[in-house]
Amino acid sequence: MTLRRFNLPLWSGFLLTLVSVFTFFGVLVWIPATRNFPWVTLGLFLLAAVLLIVGVRRAFSANQAKPRRAKIGAVVLTGFSAFLIAAFVFAFFVAARWLPASTGAPQVGQRAPEFTLADTSGKPVSLTELLATPINGNAPKGVLLIFYRGYW
Amino acid sequence: MRSIEQSLPALNAQGIRPVAISIDSPEVSRNLAQHAGYTFPILSDPKVETIRRYDLVHAGAGENGADIARPAEFLIDTSGTVRWVNLTENYWIRAQPEDVLEVAKLLK
Numbered sequence: 001m002t003l004r005r006f007n008l009p010l011w012s013g014f015l016l017t018l019v020s021v022f023t024f025f026g027v028l029v030w031i032p033a034t035r036n037f038p039w040v041t042l043g044l045f046l047l048a049a050v051l052l053i054v055g056v057r058r059a060f061s062a063n064q065a066k067p068r069r070a071k072i073g074a075v076v077l078t079g080f081s082a083f084l085i086a087a088f089v090f091a092f093f094v095a096a097r098w099l100p101a102s103t104g105a106p107q108v109g110q111r112a113p114e115f116t117l118a119d120t121s122g123k124p125v126s127l128t129e130l131l132a133t134p135i136n137g138n139a140p141k142g143v144l145l146i147f148y149r150g151y152w
Numbered sequence: 153m154r155s156i157e158q159s160l161p162a163l164n165a166q167g168i169r170p171v172a173i174s175i176d177s178p179e180v181s182r183n184l185a186q187h188a189g190y191t192f193p194i195l196s197d198p199k200v201e202t203i204r205r206y207d208l209v210h211a212g213a214g215e216n217g218a219d220i221a222r223p224a225e226f227l228i229d230t231s232g233t234v235r236w237v238n239l240t241e242n243y244w245i246r247a248q249p250e251d252v253l254e255v256a257k258l259l260k
């Protein structure tokens with residue numbers, strides 16, 4: 001492949017798509033400002049889409065004799081990138097909202113249901129104990145219960 | 153949970169003890185705590201009993217179709233009364249420690 005024939009926008013668009021996805025799950029997902037609304041990732045996707053469109057136009061431009069291989073390559077890379085972007089947007093904005101309504105969850109002013117559950121050492125711990133055990137030698141003011149999906 | 157760990161000194165200074173709950177076994181939770189450096193208590197509800205009592209069961213959403221907890225946060229005062237609730241509509245979007253600290257100021 002000669003340098004002249006190398007479709008730089010196409011390949012950089014494809015690589016940028018991969019980098020966007022990996023940086024989201026590797027780094028940005030840990031930062032509330034870039035996770036609660038993934039504007040960095042969406043911005044990178046937009047840039048990648050522009051590069052891919054430029055790359056596809058170049059591969060299919062009439063005034064340049066391009067081998068068939070370049071056209072197929074452009075379609076495959078762009079298709080794969082589009083799939084990744086669509087999958088991310090779907091996972092973030094659609095699938096992540098498939099949560100139960102939880103209308104029966106305790107509301108402000110109601111009593112929190114008591115429980116006794118094992119901690120990481122297997123020792124049973126109750127809500128009453130958690131609310132009574134001093135924090136750094138001071139009487140506690142409350143417990144923040146955080147229910148999460150699990151580590152798997 | 154990482155942002156909770158980062159804000160743990162501030163939360164503790166306000167008298168707030170964060171406690172995490174999932175269906176994971178104590179072993180899995182211990183691995184998570186070691187791996188991620190979490191030092192607050194993590195409790196295990198493998199039979200989904202407490203999660204069900206709080207109406208937070210997300211049926212079949214876990215590994216191999218297991219019932220798991222949907223993400224949710226509750227601030228409970230020492231009388232056992234709920235003072236603040238966050239039921240997120242998107243599991244990527246979680247409560248921030250700043251929100252909790254704001255409410256914690258009102259607790260006695």
